[in-house]
Amino acid sequence: MRIxxxxxxxxxxxxxxxxxxxxxxxxxxxxxxxxxxxxSEESRASTFHPPTLDMLDRLGAA
Incomplete structure (x- = not known):
């Protein structure tokens, strides 16, 4: 598909x-x-749930 x-x-x-x-x-x-x-260099999240960490890992950001 071309967008x-x-x-x-x-x-x-x-x-x-x-x-x-x-x-x-x-x-x-x-x-x-x-x-x-x-x-901002400060974290805005108090907790990272496992699915969030999995997604960040797939993006190379974890």
Whole structure:
């Protein structure tokens, strides 16, 4: 399947970046927009569940 559209993601937080990584992994063109000047270096999650860790591992981010 050929898609000529680009997926736009608003926000470079954990959810936006994981969504972008999954879409790129699937072969879709993605642009991520972030309003902030810097990206946070602090964790926003208090717990990582096993399925989340499995997904991050598949993306090479765990």
């Amino acid at each position: 000529d559209e680009r997926v736009l993601i608003s926000g470079a937080g954990p959810v936006g970046l994981v969504a972008a990584a999954n879409l790129v992994h699937a072969g879709l063109p993605v642009t991520v927009f972030e309003a902030g000047a810097d990206l």
